Structures are given as C-alpha cells and as structure tokens.
Amino acid sequence: MISCALTIAGTDPSGGAGIQADLKTFQELGVYGMSVVTSVVAQNTTGVQGVHHMPASFLTEQVRSVRYDMPIHAVKSGMIPTVDMMRAVADQVEHIDAPYVIDPVMVAQSGDELIEESAMEMWKERLIPLATIITPNIPEAEKIIGTSIHSVEDMREAAEHICTVLGASAALIKGGHRDGEALDVLYDGSEWEVFTAERIDTANTHGTGCTYSAAITACLSQGHSLFDSVRISKEYVTAAIRESFSLGHGSGPTNHFAWRKERSI
Numbered sequence: 001m002i003s004c005a006l007t008i009a010g011t012d013p014s015g016g017a018g019i020q021a022d023l024k025t026f027q028e029l030g031v032y033g034m035s036v037v038t039s040v041v042a043q044n045t046t047g048v049q050g051v052h053h054m055p056a057s058f059l060t061e062q063v064r065s066v067r068y069d070m071p072i073h074a075v076k077s078g079m080i081p082t083v084d085m086m087r088a089v090a091d092q093v094e095h096i097d098a099p100y101v102i103d104p105v106m107v108a109q110s111g112d113e114l115i116e117e118s119a120m121e122m123w124k125e126r127l128i129p130l131a132t133i134i135t136p137n138i139p140e141a142e143k144i145i146g147t148s149i150h151s152v153e154d155m156r157e158a159a160e161h162i163c164t165v166l167g168a169s170a171a172l173i174k175g176g177h178r179d180g181e182a183l184d185v186l187y188d189g190s191e192w193e194v195f196t197a198e199r200i201d202t203a204n205t206h207g208t209g210c211t212y213s214a215a216i217t218a219c220l221s222q223g224h225s226l227f228d229s230v231r232i233s234k235e236y237v238t239a240a241i242r243e244s245f246s247l248g249h250g251s252g253p254t255n256h257f258a259w260r261k262e263r264s265i
Contacts, residue, residue, distance in 0.1 A: 003221040004032045004071050006096075007214065008063065008089055009078030009105070010039040010051075016253030017043075017207030018078060024256040025214035029236070031221055034070060036062040038080055038089075045206055045248030056084035063092040074221035076101035076213055083122045090126035099132040099220040102168075103213035104140045129167035133226060135213045136162075137174045149173070152183065152194075159187035170226055172216075176208065182238070186230055193227060197238040204244035204252030211254055212237040235259065 005026050012018035019035045026033030038059060042050035054062075066072065075096055080086050093100055104123075124144070128134060138149050141158045144166070149158055152175075159171040170188040182200075186193040215233035224232065236259045243258030 001071065002032045003030070003073045003218070003223075004034060005214075005217050005221040006034045006036065006063075006066055006072050006075040007078065007217070008036045008038060008059075008075065008080070009103075009210070010041045010081075011037060012041060012043055012207065014044040014206075014248065014253070016045065016247075017210045021207040021210040021253075021256065022076065022078070022214040022217075025211050025236070026218050028256055028260055029215060029218040029222075031218040034066050034072070036066065038078075038085055041079075045250030045252060047250065051081070053081060053085070056082070056088040059085055060088045060092060063089075067092070067096060072096050072098050074099045074101065074217045076103060076217040077127070078103045078210055078213070079105040080123070080127070081119065083119045086119055086122045086127055090130060093127075093130050099217070100130055101213050101217045101220065102127060102131045102134040103209055104134060104136045104144065105209070106140055106143060124166055128162065131168040131170075132220065133170040133172055133216065133230075134162060134168045135172045135174060135209070135216065137176055137209060141173050152185065155183075155185040156187065156192065159185055159192075163187055163189050172230060174209070174212070176205075184230075184234065186227070188226055193230070195230060195234045197234060198242075200238070200241045200244075202241060202244050204246055204254070205241060206251045206253045208237060208241060208254055211240055211256065 007022035023033040040052045155173040162171040175183040182197045215236045219229035239259040240254035243255035246252045
C-alpha cells in the first residue's frame with residue numbers, strides 16, 4: 001500500500017507555501033497526499049492580502065471525512081489560527097494513530113501575522129504535547145519559549161525546553177535566520193543531532209518551512225526513523241532552495257521537483 005499523509009493547513013493560491021506546497025512535497029517523495037483546509041488565504045509572493053477562516057465545526061468534519069475512510073500514516077499541521085480550530089485539531093489528532101508533525105506557522109515570510117495571540121496558550125497546552133516533532137525556525141522558537149536565541153547553544157536549550165517543559169516528543173530548531181551555514185538542531189528527548197547544509201544566497205525562499213515539515217511528514221509516513229526523516233528532508237529542502245527561481249514580484253518559491261531532478265542526473 002502506498003503511504004498516505006494528511007496536511008491540515010491554510011492555502012496559498014500562489015502555490016509556494018501552505019497546503020499547495022505540502023501536496024507538491026508529498027507527491028515528489030512518493031506519498032499520497034490528503035488535505036484539510038483551515039483557512040483560505042489570499043496571498044502571493046509579496047504578502048497576505050486577506051484571510052477567510054473555516055468554522056471549527058467544518059474543520060472537524062473535514063478531518064473526520066478523511067480518517068473514517070482513508071489510512072493516515074502521518075499527519076502535519078501548519079496554519080491553525082484560532083483557539084476553536086486548535087481545540088478541533090487536537091480532538092481529531094488524538095484519534096489518529098500516526099506520527100504528528102507541527103509546523104508552527106505564526107507569521108508569513110512577509111511579516112503578516114497568521115495566528116491569534118489568544119491561541120498561543122491553547123496551542124502550547126493541547127497541540128505541542130501531541131507532537132512527534134515540532135519544527136520552529138528561530139523567531140518561532142523565540143515566541144514559543146519567550147527568550148531570545150542567538151547561538152547554537154541557545155537553539156539546543158530551546159529544543160530541550162519545548163520537549164521537557166511543553167511536552168513535544170522531539171523538536172527541530174531551524175537556523176535559517178542565522179548567519180553562516182544553514183544549521184538545524186534536533187532533540188528527541190534524549191539525544192542531539194545537528195544537520196548542516198550550504199548557505200544559499202537567494203531571496204526565493206517562499207514556503208521553505210512548509211516544504212521542510214511536509215518532507216519530514218512524508219518520510220515518517222513511509223516508516224523512516226526520525227533522524228533519517230530529518231536528514232532526507234534537509235537534503236530535499238536544500239535542493240529546493242538551490243534550484244529556486246524568481247516568480248512574481250516578491251520572494252519567489254522553492255523548487256519542489258529539484259531533489260528528484262538532481263538525483264536523476
């Protein structure tokens with residue numbers, strides 16, 4: 001049977017981020033993708049122009065429609081903007097016996113806020129403890145733990161805090177906002193791993209976080225270990241950034257089929 005992965009997230013009509021990026025990533029990694037929409041977002045490479053949230057009850061109905069009929073081998077969530085939505089997602093994820101990846105989408109790359117401030121505590125209390133892995137970048141991790149992150153040691157401490165205090169099984173702190181090589185820190189509750197890649201000089205990184213977490217979800221759905229899932233996904237997203245291209249008037253998208261293309265050469 002083909003591995004099946006579910007994404008619960010907002011849309012991106014420009015195709016570079018959100019559910020669209022997740023489904024492209026699932027497809028490229030050989031996984032059957034399913035999706036539940038939390039919010040319909042009017043956005044492009046320059047920013048967010050408008051957002052329409054689904055009622056929480058309809059969010060629940062969408063997840064039930066999938067899980068009552070289809071196998072789910074891994075699930076990820078991205079943009080979950082309201083308290084009611086977070087409660088609905090938590091209630092459903094508790095019934096899904098599969099790895100759960102949280103991409104803590106709080107702010108769009110353009111700087112637009114994508115989560116209500118009142119939802120943060122609900123998110124920490126209900127969703128993070130369910131996570132197989134949570135994948136914040138440095139600004140997101142700072143918001144989660146409430147302190148600044150400057151060094152690799154700070155990244156390690158943030159990952160440990162998210163696991164030991166907030167209850168996630170593992171945390172991947174992504175270092176894309178730091179200078180130097182692209183260094184990410186993984187903590188699984190007992191062991192540390194550091195993943196590094198070349199720093200690619202490009203502004204075309206729209207949807208990078210969605211793509212990275214979707215790749216991890218795809219790999220977990222196929223039965224890869226957590227370490228191998230992050231390792232493969234780091235290679236995948238690095239290739240996507242390396243082969244990114246200018247499209248639109250802002251930050252262009254990553255190239256979701258670059259990894260497959262590079263491996264076939």
